[in-house]
Each structure stands twice: as structure tokens, then as C-alpha cells.
Amino acid sequence: MLNRLILLAALLLPVGFAQAHQYKVGELEIAHPWSQELPPNAPTVAAYFVIHNKGTTADKLLSVDSPIAGKAELHEHVMQNDLMKMQPVPVVDIAPGATVTFAPMAYHVMLLDLNDRSLLSDGKRFAMTLHFEKAGDVTVDVAVQKKGPGGDKNQKHMH
Numbered sequence: 001m002l003n004r005l006i007l008l009a010a011l012l013l014p015v016g017f018a019q020a021h022q023y024k025v026g027e028l029e030i031a032h033p034w035s036q037e038l039p040p041n042a043p044t045v046a047a048y049f050v051i052h053n054k055g056t057t058a059d060k061l062l063s064v065d066s067p068i069a070g071k072a073e074l075h076e077h078v079m080q081n082d083l084m085k086m087q088p089v090p091v092v093d094i095a096p097g098a099t100v101t102f103a104p105m106a107y108h109v110m111l112l113d114l115n116d117r118s119l120l121s122d123g124k125r126f127a128m129t130l131h132f133e134k135a136g137d138v139t140v141d142v143a144v145q146k147k148g149p150g151g152d153k154n155q156k157h158m159h
Contacts, residue, residue, distance in 0.1 A: 021033070021141075021143065023138050023140050024138075025130075025132065025135045025136055025137070025138035026055070026059070026132070026134060026135030026136060027053060027054045027055025027056075027057075027059075027135065028051055028052065028053055028054070028055070028059060028094065028132060028135045028138075029051070029052040029054060030049050030050070030051055030130065030138060030140055031049060031050040031051075031052065032049060032050065032143070033047060033048070033049040033128065033140045033141065033142040033143065034047070034048055034049070034142060034143045034144070034145055035047045035048065035111075035120070035126075035142050035143070035144050035145070036144070036145060036146070036147070037120065037121055037122045037144055037145065037146050038114075038117060038120035038121065038144075043112075043114070044110055044111060044112050044114070045110075045111050045114065045120055046075075046104070046108045046109065046110055046111070047064075047066075047102070047108065047109040047111060047128055047142050048102045048103050048104070048108055048109075049102050049140065049142075050099060050100070050101050050102065051094055051099070051100045051102075052098075052099050053094045053095065053096055053097060053098050053099075053100075054097075055096055055097075056096045056097075057096055057134065058093060058094060058095050058096055059094045059132050059133055059134045059135055060091045060092065060093055060094065060132065060133040060134075061074065061091060061092040061094065061100075061130060061131070061132055062091055062131045062132065062133055063131045064109045064128060064129065064130050064131065065128070065129050065131075066111055066126060066127060066128040066129070066142075067115075067116070067126070067127060068111065068114060068115060068116040068117075068119055068120070068126045068127075069111035069112055069113055069114055069115065070112065070113030070114075070115060071111075071112040071113050072109055072110065072111050072112070072128070073088050073109070073110045073112065074088065074089050074090075074091070074092055074107070074109060075087065075088050075089065075107070075108050075109070075110050076089050076092075076106065076107050076108075077105045077106060077108075084105070088110075089107075091133075092107055094132075109128070119144070120144055121144060122144060122145060122146045123144065124144045125141045125142060125143055125144065126141070126142050126144070127139055127140070127141060127142070128140055128141075128142050
């Protein structure tokens with residue numbers, strides 16, 4: 001009986017991890033990393049997620065990388081002269097107790113020089129590693145979706 005329970009637990013363990021879409025590193029929690037399905041001929045794709053700092057000290061997201069891209073950049077959208085513009089940022093500050101949202105028309109990760117487009121279709125996942133100043137590194141699985149969380153509220157994000 002015990003052997004059957006161990007076998008059942010071993011079989012169910014990957015299912016639990018496959019469904020988990022929240023990650024923790026140090027005092028930081030990273031929730032629901034996602035990206036929209038890559039349109040044909042799109043040269044770049046954006047990735048999004050939410051960072052919750054549960055700690056009492058600030059941290060910084062220093063950089064991101066992914067095996068599907070030759071380059072990854074931290075970006076933000078800003079309003080300049082009544083025009084919304086996107087620009088790279090060197091780091092993203094995460095204050096203690098704060099939540100920083102990476103979403104369309106906000107902070108986001110631009111994945112450039114794509115080298116594995118096969119992982120950028122609906123239902124697929126790809127790895128992305130976030131590098132934090134204090135918490136260290138965490139690799140997350142980015143879920144590729146036809147539409148972002150909230151459906152049509154999220155605009156397509158392309159360059």
C-alpha cells in the first residue's frame with residue numbers, strides 16, 4: 001500500500017509543478033510570467049509578469065535572459081509630449097512591500113534576436129531567467145497565450 005502511495009505521489013508531482021505559475025527567490029515572488037503568441041514575421045516578443053517584494057529591503061531587477069533570444073532588455077512605456085514611447089531601462093527598482101507589474105504599456109521584457117520561434121505559439125512555454133541584485137537568480141517558465149490575462153484589455157505589444 002505504501003509503495004502505491006509513493007508511486008501515486010511521484011506521478012502527481014510533475015502535474016503540480018506544471019500548474020504552478022508562481023516563483024519565489026529570497027523575499028520576492030514572481031507571478032504568472034506570460035507572453036502573447038508571436039505573430040508571423042514579428043522580429044521581437046515581449047514578456048510580462050508581476051513581482052511582489054514581501055521583504056523589508058529594496059531589491060533591483062538587473063537583467064533578464066532567455067535561451068530563445070540572443071538579447072533581452074528591460075523596457076518601460078513613458079508619456080513624452082503627449083506621445084507614448086517605449087524606452088530601455090538599466091534596472092527596475094522593487095521597493096520593500098511593493099508590487100511591480102510588467103504588462104503591456106508598462107514595464108516589460110523585450111526579447112530580441114529570436115532564435116527559437118517554435119516555442120512562441122499558444123500553449124507553449126519557454127524559460128527566462130531574472131537576475132536580481134539581492135535575491136539572486138530565478139528561472140521561470142513563460143506561458144505563451146493567444147491573449148493575455150484579462151483578454152482584450154491587453155493590447156498586442158510589438159516593435
